[in-house]
Amino acid sequence: MLDLKRYHLKYTVVAIGIATAFFVTPLAAAPFAYISNQLGDSVSVIDTAQGRVVDTLAVSGKPAGVAVSPDGGKVYISTPEAKGFAVLDANKREVIAKVSGLDGALGIATGSDGKRIYVADWFKKTVSVIDASSLKIIKTIVVGESPSGLIVSPDNRWLYVANRLSNSVSKIDLTQLTVKSTVPVGTHPFGLTLDGRGERLYVANVQSDDVTVLETARMKSIATVKVNMLPYAATLALNDSRLLVTNQDDGSVSVIDTETLKEIGLIDVGDKPEGIGTLPDDRHVYVANWFDSTVSVIDARIMKVIDTIKTGEGSRAFGQFISK
DSSP, X not given: OOOHHHHHTTTHHHHHHHHHHHHHHHHHOOOXXXXXXXXXXXXXXXXXXXXXXXXXXXXXXXXXXXXXXXXXXXXXXXXXXXXEEEEEETTTTEEEEEEEOOTTEEEEEEOTTOOEEEEEETTTTEEEEEETTTOOEEEEEEOSSSEEEEEEOTTSSEEEXXXXXXXXXXXXXXXXXXXXXXXXXXXXXXXXXXXXXXXXXXXEETTTTEEEEEETTTTEEEEEEEOSSSEEXXXXXXXXXXXXXXXXXXXXXXXXXXXXXXXXXXXXXXXXXXXXXXXXXXXXXXXXXXXXXEXXXXXXXXXXXXXXXXXXXTBOOEEEOBOO
């Protein structure tokens, strides 16, 4: 047994150093953002503390959708041209598996328990439920035409699906793995986001230039909020008090007050903004700009772009692309 008194003085500095490294470093570790670069067949890894790309990973198949596992260890990337998705090991920063057989893979999501992966098949009008351990399909669920955006409720009870060409949203019971209801929204819904309690669903409608606000319990529309041209995706910030929506055709992000459900700001970002996500600090927002191959960093509190990060060609980052 080690004599602690004997070694105390000699190893005080070393012990402090080890303790500091062990206890402080993991807590200080910054979240990463994984930006799918569809035209570049790659994924840019951004260290959000440094505000720069720290790695670029080759991912073939025109990567589009992104879903980070809740523990941050895995990143799932839909690859439409490869008819499936790739699995990245976030620590090793390499592709460790590929899943095929999903002809029109686009939207991809995972729940807070990390046990399942959900993939929308644009061509087959289905959502595949996949076991995250075995990477085997558990069930295929028929939804509307051209399913795209997916999001899981905070309690892992429900999956919401934007059916673009059906102009609807489906609510899937994840216990029964069946569609509970499908309701009409605006024209060509695409990106979805939920509030922290899972009570409100915000739907970006690309062709009607608006956002449908749904009460999830009854799947009833409580408002339609006009934004700018071709809204693509949305995210919430500042304790769900602000909704930020990317407008593809005018290079902007609309800011909506979620209490009044009125637009309170319009922020110029890069050209053709698509994916959007909020950092764990609940204040800073990342916007992937398809034509500029950049990410704009917005401070949601002051509603301004505070940084621009160069990424890869055709940045989309559609889905939940920021680790917690």
